[in-house]
Structure formats: C-alpha cells, structure tokens
Amino acid sequence: MTVRDVYVIGVGITSFTRLEYPLSEIAAYPAMMAMKDAGTRDIDHLYVANMGGGRVNHQTGLASAVVDTLSLTPAGAETIENGPASGGSAVKTGYMAVASGLHDTVMVTGAERMREVNNLEATDFVATLTHPLAEHIYGVTLPSLAAMFTRLYMEKYGVTERHLAMVAVKNQNAALRNEFAHLQQEISIDGILDSPEAMTNNPYVAELLRFFDCCPVSDGGACVILASEEVAGKVDRPLVRLAGVGQASDTHAVHEREDPTDLLAVRRAAAMAFERAGLTPADVDVAELHDAFTILEIVESEECGFFPKGEGHLALERGETALGGKLPINVSGGLKGRGHPVGATGVAQAYEIVHQLRGEAGERQVDGARVGFTCNFGGFGNNVVCLVFKREN
Amino acid sequence: MPVDLEKILRPVDNPMPPFPAKHMKVASGEEMVIRQVTRDEIPSILPHVAPLVWVERDFYDVVAARVYAELLAFYAHRMQDEYVLVAQIDGELCAVVNGRMVNKDVGMSLHTLAMRRGLRIGAHAFAAKMEYHMDILGQKEVLIVAESPIGFRRWMIEYNLEKRFDIAHELGGVPSWALTKELFDRARDTLVVGRRPVPDELLAKAAAAILPPSDPPTPPEDLLAATRARYDPTGTALVLQRWKQEGKV
C-alpha cells in the first residue's frame, strides 16, 4: 500500500491551568490558533481527543460540539477516547486519514477540563482506567501503581529518591520558560529533598512517590493540523513531517506483566514509530516523554531506546536530558511542569515538538533540532502511542 | 456621668502567651518566617486581603471576605481572644491564618489564606496555628471547618480529624471537626516543621514591613466567567473573555 507523507501545517495551544470556560471552547480555542497558524480554514475532518467529558463535565459527543463551535460543519468529526493517550491516538488517527488518502487536511484537537471537579474526584476519575475487578476495587489509583513500580525499579536498578527529585526540579523549573505551563513556581532540591522541612514540603502521595513527583491536575487544550504534501506545500510555514507513528498495548492489569519493571508497550510503540520513520533513537534531538510521575521519564528514556535499560538515571545525573544536554527531554516542562489535562497531553507534546523543529521555541529552543519524538503513555503503560517528527526544509 | 459605651462593646481579651516566631525552608529553597502580628500591623495586611475577595475560585472570595472582617474586628476590638499569624518570604506576605480561644481548653480555628500557591505555604501556616493552640496555649482541642475541597483535604484528611458534628462552628454554623492533642502528636513529625529561634536578621526583615504578595491569585478576566460557564451552556457570555485573550479588544 502506498502511504502518503503527512505534514503538520498548524499548531495551537491554551494555557494549561484552570480554565473557566466550557470544554468545547477549550478544544476550540487552540483549534482557532492552529488555523490562524496554518492560514487555512479548509478542514476536511476533525478528531477531538478527550477522556473525561462524559464523566467529569457531563458532555458527550464532544466532537459535534467542537465542529459546530468552530463553524466547520459539515466536516466530519469524531471524539477519540484512549485514556491519557487519547491525544496521541487522535494524532495517529489523523495521520492515518491523511496517509491513506482519505482526507487532505485534518484537525486534531485535544481538550480536558478536569478542574471542574475537585482533586479527589479527578484522581478517582483517572483511576477508572485501571482493571475494574482486579485493581480499581482495592482503591488502586495511578499514583499507587507508579509507586509500586518505583519500588521495584529502585531495588533493581539503583534509582534513588534523589534521581526522582532531580527530574521534578528539572521539569518544573523548565516550565518557567513555557508561558503556557501550569506550574510557574520554581522548586529546588534543597526545598524538596534535603532541608529539614523537605519531607513536609514534599510528602508521600504513595510511598516512594512524593507530591513533587506527580503531575498536577490541569485543564487545557492543544491542536495540530495535519495535511498532505500538496496542501503543506501551499502553506508558508517551516515544513515538519510526522514521519512515524507507533502504538502498542500491554496487559490491562499491571500485575500480570512478566517482568513488572519492563514497559513493553513503550518499547514496542517507540520501535514501531522509529521503523516507520526510517530513523533511530540516536537521530532524535528533542523528546517529550510522558512524565506523569518522575520515574516514568527515566524509564521511558530507556524503553524508547535513548539509553540502555537501567541507565536512564545515569544520563540524568550527567545532565544529558536537560536543556543544553545531548538529548533534552521535556524542555516544555513535561506533564510535570506544563500540566496534564489527560486528553490534551498527547497533542500538546506534538505541539511542543513542532514548535522546536520550526525553531520557534524561544528561550527553551533546542539548538538545531531536526528530529523530535513524543511518547504518550495511557493507562499504566497498557496503551502507548509514540510519534516521530522531522523537519524537512 | 456619661455611659462609656465603648467599654461595654469592647470585649476584654484574656491573656494569651505570644507565638514564638519560627522559620523554615519551603520547596523553592526560600526561607519563610511565620510570626504573630500585633494589632498595629493589621492595616498593612488588609490591602493584600481585599483583592482576594474578587477571586471567584477555591472559595478565595468567601474566605478573603471573612478574613477581612475578622482582621478588621480584631483591629477595632470587636472580636474576643483572636490572634493572627502571618507567613512571609523576604518580607512578602505569603499567608494569613487566624483563630480564637473559645475557653481555656478549646480553640476555634478561623481561616487560612494562602497568597502564594504551589509551595504548601497554606499547610505550613495552618500547622503553625495548630501548634499555637496545642503547645503554646495548651488547649485540649481545636474546632475546625473547611470551606473548600483543598482545605478539606489538607485539614480533615491529612490530620485525620475527628467529627464533632454536634457542635456548630462559628463559621457559618456548620458541623465542626476537631484536632485533639492526640491527633496533633501523631501529625507532629510529618506535618509540623520549623526552626527556632529565627535568626535576628531574618526576623528583622519580616518585622520591618509586610510587603505585598508578588503573585497573588487573581480573578479571571471576566468576573462571572466561572459562574456563567456553569449556567450559560452556549458560552456566549464568555466571548468577551476569549476576545481579550486573542488580543481583539
């Protein structure tokens, strides 16, 4: 089958914070920004990524609301729900639509409004993606799965709480250079790990994982517009190609995994995305990984092939993953600093990479970035989407 | 002889030992001082509480309005046995907490208002006020309520407070929760921190002036946005706000 090349012609985003307007507008606002960016309103189809509209905001069929809000009817539109990987899934679906020749220009917009309810309810809403009978009934939440995973990882590979704190400080402080990021408050290793008050400043959420190891609960939206080569050629923007997509799944219940310290779905999705792009992890200049919990950035950096298994924390120690390092990871702040409106995150990662590859990232620009990578992690690693982007001109 | 009405209206405060100031490092690495303020300092706090009355989120509006009233009442001698603590970083006002002595054994926690977010400053300030009731005033229990879900999580859940639902709290008459000495002792190691004495220079800086908060919570551009988003499903009332964000107006 011939597959057409797919380009990103427009991007948009909202601030990730608490947004006091309706979910459909959180999806529509970045879409308007993206259409302005691309200089076109010629959209054949919309994919709207969202996880909790039905449960948290009592709004279902979001895509129909968004397409109408934007007056883009009669373009086709659908909502895509794939847990916290909804965003990545929607981008991948948009890719398929253009690559297959079904559509020439598609809009992928992701949005979530989780702050309409309080934090406890928001955590509980995300926890509904765990196995209903084998996990959820016990009170299992995502932080608790991440915490149990962290303990195993520490025992096996020598990762310490200090490494986790280093990721937290790196990403939360990186967010200070991102005007759209949720957290705009600097933190220091001293304040969250070493000072006599640190353990109170940074208490356990689930033992071995602390408050500053977790991403905040945010509202937000992000959008990318994907198009065929022919359409992209007419748009006066730096040319960024969505070069590869990959997706893989793993057992629903975390305990069933043969080696519980492996994130096989990440490994497979990344390998697939690289293969499709004809590139390797060594080609990547900038990456956005799914650091909903600090441990995940370390482990994903290994599973995606950037560092050998069990050595991600050493690369972190050497500063290789910071801005200015060999492979800057999450210079946007990541989920930790930018925030994590679940359905929007995968699209926001793509937004950041496109921004970087276009050379428009300002203060947080990774110099000369030509290849970018995203990993959007759904469930606790049971549904993962990876994307590879390449600057073409 | 004329009646001294003021004498009748003005409550007679019971003696309350002062809260010894303490300092701590917050998550940003900055040093924060928590200290008790005197009546004279109230006018320099009020202007920083007032704008929060318009912050229609996290119950900042309700809490700020009540705090304003309580501070004013304290200043004007219209509230009995009240105390006010502030948290400051580099002189900058970060949080205000207040409370009252109901009697020798029972304290009434009034409010916690954080002006800088994301550093658990509110939690530290709340812990200091519990410390004041338990360790300095030597009380047996403190009655507490929460106006906001985040407050509920910080106080009721983190301290595992006991229900005292038969007692109506002074704030709105809602059912009370209580921190007992035993619960406080259990929370002490994990929730109550700080070092004493505060180095002279640090304390002098804090006492010299209560500086305005540098990044206080602010209201959304359209004051009623939150409310309208709830009740106006078409969202048309928000157009103005969106235009503002787009730079159209």
Place this chain on the structure above:
Amino acid sequence: MPREIYAYKCKKCGHVHYPYRMVCRNCGKNEHNEFEPVPLPKTGKLLTFTTLYSLPPDFEVPSLGLAIVALENGITVTGQHRIDEPETGMAVSVEVEIVRRDGYDEHYGMVFYKA
C-alpha cells in the same frame, strides 16, 4: 462460608489467568475459551507495595496499603495489605475481605497479612 477469589484455568492448555479474560493468552485462537474457576492460593510472596495517602473520596481512612503479591502457584495479584513493616520478598497470607464499599454494594477482594 469462606469467600474465594477465583483464577481461571484454560480447559485446553491449563494456563491459569487472573483476572478473567475471554481468550486464553497461551493457546488462544479466535474462540471464546472455556475456563475452570480455581480458587486462588492463600499464601504468597510480597513483590512490591505502597502506602497510598491520596485516596478516592469514598474511602474514609487516611491511608491505604496496596501490594502486588506472587501467589504460591506463580499467579500475581493486586490487593490491599495490612502489614506494619512490609518488606519485598516477605511471606504473606491472603484473606478475602470487604475492600471497598460503593453505596450499598460491598466489594470483596484480597487482603494480605504477614504470614
């Protein structure tokens, strides 16, 4: 009557699954395999654990012990633990108790104790 949590043994190849799924992971073709429910063993080894302090709103406790245990027959399961000083690798026993109340519904599940 003591309650049991069941694992599911494939009637074709004997592979034991927990939780239930419709097609065997081991021999599964595109057909709905038949499984025989087998009670999960009552002893095992602690693989990993946590104490969760940020609980879903329906739990009226300040914290909750959660763990993953490798049972005697090699099946791993998630459950709650009530162990004061847990350590990875320690032997645990399993009880089936109420683990969550949801309105009027009571959910039974596995609770691990020090063996």
